[in-house]
Amino acid sequence: MAEHKDVLISIRDLTKRFAAPGRKKAVRAVDGVSLDIYRGEALGLVGESGCGKTTLGRCILRLIEPSGGRIEYDGQVLFDKEEGIRAEMLPFRRKMQIIFQNPAASLDPRTTVGESIGEALDIHRLVKGREERQQRIEALMTEVGLDPADAGRYPGAFSGGQQQRVGIARALAVEPEFIVCDEPISSLDVSIQSQIINTLEDLKQQKGLTYLFIAHDLSVVRHISDRIGVMYLGRLVELGDSVSLTARPLHPYTRALLSAVPLPDPEKNRLRERNPMQGEPPSPVDPPSGCAFHPRCPMATEKCRQETPPLMEREPGRFAACHMLSLPKEGRDSAT
Ligand code: SF4
Numbered sequence: 001m002a003e004h005k006d007v008l009i010s011i012r013d014l015t016k017r018f019a020a021p022g023r024k025k026a027v028r029a030v031d032g033v034s035l036d037i038y039r040g041e042a043l044g045l046v047g048e049s050g051c052g053k054t055t056l057g058r059c060i061l062r063l064i065e066p067s068g069g070r071i072e073y074d075g076q077v078l079f080d081k082e083e084g085i086r087a088e089m090l091p092f093r094r095k096m097q098i099i100f101q102n103p104a105a106s107l108d109p110r111t112t113v114g115e116s117i118g119e120a121l122d123i124h125r126l127v128k129g130r131e132e133r134q135q136r137i138e139a140l141m142t143e144v145g146l147d148p149a150d151a152g153r154y155p156g157a158f159s160g161g162q163q164q165r166v167g168i169a170r171a172l173a174v175e176p177e178f179i180v181c182d183e184p185i186s187s188l189d190v191s192i193q194s195q196i197i198n199t200l201e202d203l204k205q206q207k208g209l210t211y212l213f214i215a216h217d218l219s220v221v222r223h224i225s226d227r228i229g230v231m232y233l234g235r236l237v238e239l240g241d242s243v244s245l246t247a248r249p250l251h252p253y254t255r256a257l258l259s260a261v262p263l264p265d266p267e268k269n270r271l272r273e274r275n276p277m278q279g280e281p282p283s284p285v286d287p288p289s290g291c292a293f294h295p296r297c298p299m300a301t302e303k304c305r306q307e308t309p310p311l312m313e314r315e316p317g318r319f320a321a322c323h324m325l326s327l328p329k330e331g332r333d334s335a336t
Helices: 053-060 113-123 129-143 160-173 190-207 218-224 242-247 252-259 266-271 302-306 329-335
Strands: 007-019 026-038 042-046 068-073 076-080 096-099 178-182 210-215 227-232 235-241 312-315 318-320
Touching: 007 053, 007 210, 026 042, 026 053, 026 210, 026 235, 042 053, 042 218, 053 096, 053 178, 053 210, 096 160, 113 129, 113 160, 129 160, 160 190, 190 210, 190 218, 210 218, 218 227, 218 242, 227 242, 227 252, 235 242, 235 252
Parallel strands: 042 210, 042 227, 096 178, 178 210
Antiparallel strands: 007 026, 007 068, 068 076, 227 235, 235 318, 312 318
16 A cells, blocks of 8 residues: 555546537536545556546546546646636646557557657657667666567567557656556456566556556456546546455445456355346446446435435545445345
């Protein structure tokens, strides 16, 4: 766990709405998320496809413009809808970087990997002269586990894992403090996923980086994250330290996500409690009333259909949005 509470990024009531083609109503991709990201931590963000986690990551970097709310980076306001603040982002681009899901799509096939890394150095004028530039490119390649002798090769000559290492080197070139890792291993072979995770963990330790690590798979996120946020249909439904959240999830959706993660021991897998989730996630264009999870929740009551539960601190450092957690234990049991 992060041992200190030095807030690097503060998000308040962040929303992002997209126009839906042919529909009057907008898609509520991110719906009033408030969150602090502490300096030096890895905050995992999980949820099914379409829950808004990638949109949230991109809004923080202002790669897409939020519709409402406020974002602060190290005490400086990047965006505030109410106050009409939209900060010039170029000075922050050095501090805030992103590693994309699909490394092949994020690299130009006609640019050598060395040049690709060098471009990031050029944009921010971080090196003087060709020699220093070349030395820096080679050092970055070594840091991420690539052979610097391959700097003159094109992305097509690299495996998926190596291409992602190039993506990591490009992000590191500008010496950032904060990196959004947007599903960085989901397009890679299972056999190399853990190698990339290990590289990201090592780099975080060496450089004191802060990560927002986005993934749909809780088993991936729990190993790298100090804390985990769980999103459902644009909202944060649970937030807490990764050890207690995965050992003792509070929200029924988190429980269902965890029960879908296979255990290494087949016998334990067979015996453990299952929390089946019914159906597919509803459309964010027309989300269900009250708690958006109610059509799939085995514990749903009439109150759940009518009132949206707020995200509240249930135990020190552990937050969840569920009406059932406001009931005494006996009440929860009788409602199931
Ligand atoms: Fe389930 Fe109700 Fe809790 Fe939503 S508020 S997660 S429907 S019990």
